Amino acid sequence: MQEFLYSIMPNVIDKLDDFLEAIGDTLLMVAWSGAISFVLGMIFGVLLIVTRPGGIMQNRVLYQVLDKLINFFRSIPFIILLTAVMPLSRLIMGTAIYVRGAIVPLVFGTVPFFSRQIESALAETDSGLVEAALSMGSSPIEIIFRVYLRESVAAIARGTTITAISLLGLTAMAGAVGAGGLGDFAIRYGHDRNMTDVTYVTVVVLVIMVAVIQLIGNLVIKKNSH
16 A cells, blocks of 8 residues: 555655645644634624614614725735735734744634625524514624524534635645645645645645535534524
8 A cells, every 4th residue: 555655646655744744734724713713703794784784783883894894804815915914923923934823814814704704694584583582672692692693503604614615725825925734835845846746635635624624514504404
């Protein structure tokens, strides 16, 4: 088996330790930036829904500011955002490179997208349920948790799955500026040194990761659909 693997991907076998480290770095970036983005995106998405015109906590100023900020950051290509927030990465994380340095730009690149996913998910909630909760004297916080979030679990899971897959792609792009991970591994060896087996194997691993994320997402969606 080892001889067969060496015959089809010799450079990967020779650099197996670096390859495994790259996989670990990618998973770390997805885990940390994904967790932070999930919390912030959930908060901003909920705020967009409840403060919009006609919302249960209507606030035109807050809604407009948040809406415009999200649109602003969504309009910036991620490769430009990577370099634009380097000073902030150094300030917060102490470095602008490697896994730690990539977390800040990954969060900036993911939160606006996920916020819109959450906004869309919560917007699907039956307005009749919200009105019924209001008529029963439920507070805005109770409506958020008992109506919006509870009734939108499947839609939120769908948006989270899409965002996680997108985030995985961003981590590969972050490798172009020294963030580490599979993107850096593929560029450093597959592209710069023309080791095509490195490129192909990296693609296969990323495809497997995407498939796993999609599978988990589908299971959550199926379990919570009604």
